[in-house]
Amino acid sequence: MSKIFKEGGENKFTTSYIPDALPHREEQIEQLVNIISEGIELDAFMIPVLYGETGTGKTTTVIHVLNIINKKYMDKVKVRRINATTYSRSYLAVKALAQDIVPVPDRGLSIEEILNRLYDKLDIQDTYYVFAIDDADELVRREKGRILELLTRIEENYDRRLLYPIVVVRNIKYIDALPRHITSKLGGMRIHFPSYNKNQLKDILKERIEKGIKEGGITQNAIECATFNTEKLVGGNARELLHIILKAGKIAEKSDDPSINAEHVRQAVFETYSSTLSSGLTLSKEKDRNMRILWALYKAVQGKPDTYYIDDEILEKTFEIYSSTFHLEDLSKSDLPDILLDMAIYEVQNLITLDNGKLTIAHYPVNTVYNKLTQKLFF
Ligand SMILES: Nc1ncnc2c1ncn2[C@@H]1O[C@H](COP(=O)(O)OP(=O)(O)O)[C@@H](O)[C@H]1O
Ligand SMILES: [Mg+2]
Numbered sequence: 001m002s003k004i005f006k007e008g009g010e011n012k013f014t015t016s017y018i019p020d021a022l023p024h025r026e027e028q029i030e031q032l033v034n035i036i037s038e039g040i041e042l043d044a045f046m047i048p049v050l051y052g053e054t055g056t057g058k059t060t061t062v063i064h065v066l067n068i069i070n071k072k073y074m075d076k077v078k079v080r081r082i083n084a085t086t087y088s089r090s091y092l093a094v095k096a097l098a099q100d101i102v103p104v105p106d107r108g109l110s111i112e113e114i115l116n117r118l119y120d121k122l123d124i125q126d127t128y129y130v131f132a133i134d135d136a137d138e139l140v141r142r143e144k145g146r147i148l149e150l151l152t153r154i155e156e157n158y159d160r161r162l163l164y165p166i167v168v169v170r171n172i173k174y175i176d177a178l179p180r181h182i183t184s185k186l187g188g189m190r191i192h193f194p195s196y197n198k199n200q201l202k203d204i205l206k207e208r209i210e211k212g213i214k215e216g217g218i219t220q221n222a223i224e225c226a227t228f229n230t231e232k233l234v235g236g237n238a239r240e241l242l243h244i245i246l247k248a249g250k251i252a253e254k255s256d257d258p259s260i261n262a263e264h265v266r267q268a269v270f271e272t273y274s275s276t277l278s279s280g281l282t283l284s285k286e287k288d289r290n291m292r293i294l295w296a297l298y299k300a301v302q303g304k305p306d307t308y309y310i311d312d313e314i315l316e317k318t319f320e321i322y323s324s325t326f327h328l329e330d331l332s333k334s335d336l337p338d339i340l341l342d343m344a345i346y347e348v349q350n351l352i353t354l355d356n357g358k359l360t361i362a363h364y365p366v367n368t369v370y371n372k373l374t375q376k377l378f379f
Helices: 008-012 026-042 057-078 091-100 111-125 137-142 144-156 180-186 197-213 221-233 238-254 264-281 289-301 310-328 333-345 366-378
Strands: 050-053 075-082 128-134 162-168 191-192 352-355 360-363
Touching: 008 197, 008 238, 026 057, 026 075, 026 162, 026 191, 050 075, 057 075, 057 128, 091 111, 091 128, 091 144, 091 310, 111 197, 128 310, 128 333, 137 144, 137 162, 144 162, 144 289, 162 333, 180 352, 191 352, 197 333, 221 238, 221 352, 221 360, 238 264, 264 352, 289 310, 289 333, 289 366, 310 333, 333 360
Parallel strands: 050 162, 050 191, 075 128, 128 162
Antiparallel strands: 352 360
């Protein structure tokens, strides 16, 4: 049995798990619910475009909103989300959307005919069809917005609106590049999904930790370290954060530790992003004082795997190790914090770095660095 995860807890860190709450997306959810509700109730609808980087909660928000709409209007609506990357052409996407409502023969029908069938069926059933075209970047780019043109044009032949598309893209520039006659129909309703910062990522993590990890199964420093890395290395992508925690949890399990600590997180980060990080480990200056200081620091932290912030106690110990190992008079204790600060800013940002003004060991696993420094200094 896992010491770290609750039963089935690992699943809370995968994308198949839909969280109960979406912290920091309340506004986007409300906006989208309003746009669709007003569309249905007041017959005033312009296609909204949701946009933001990967892992900013677009898909999850859409799923939430579709659930809300489904509950709110019950049998008056049908909701659906398609992932546009599955459909290379507008024809296939439209067919997939229509097939949920009305049978579509495999071949023989034009895209307009399919849409007409769909519309007629919705009309007879008196149903509003609310659907999201998720990850639509490629589809929109490749066919210059054809799908949007078709979806809006068909409405013009009927006296009421039954189709309520929502478009989701990573990059708004493909929408901006569309011809005027299409963008004007979109109406400019845009909902931005900004990347999450460290504190927002912490809020997102709360529900997963409560539901997926045992009491005491993760330390505060591990959370600080994981959220900091996610903001800095992968631009606040929540999916990556969950992935890092899951991986760190498995590393902790493997080493039979009682909780996920900062070092497990660093190992998970290192395994996942080592290609992005690697430059930081190539220390240029050979055997100089700064390298000796770093070595002493990493030695001080060894055996304290949950270290994230470099506090006074660690500074003290670093100085002790430095003095007793090298017996040199070239370092005074009071200078140590400033020297490390300098290094964090100018020299070895990937080894020691600043998180909200505090010195931290954020990215590299302590053991990896310690061994490398030992090699450089003594061999
Ligand atoms: N605000 C949030 N609260 C809780 N979980 C979130 C939030 N935003 C994103 N996530 C989670 O992060 C992962 C990525 O989100 P997703 O909606 O797939 O992003 P996108 O579609 O923008 O790439 C999912 O597992 C999702 O549940
Ligand atoms: Mg998505």
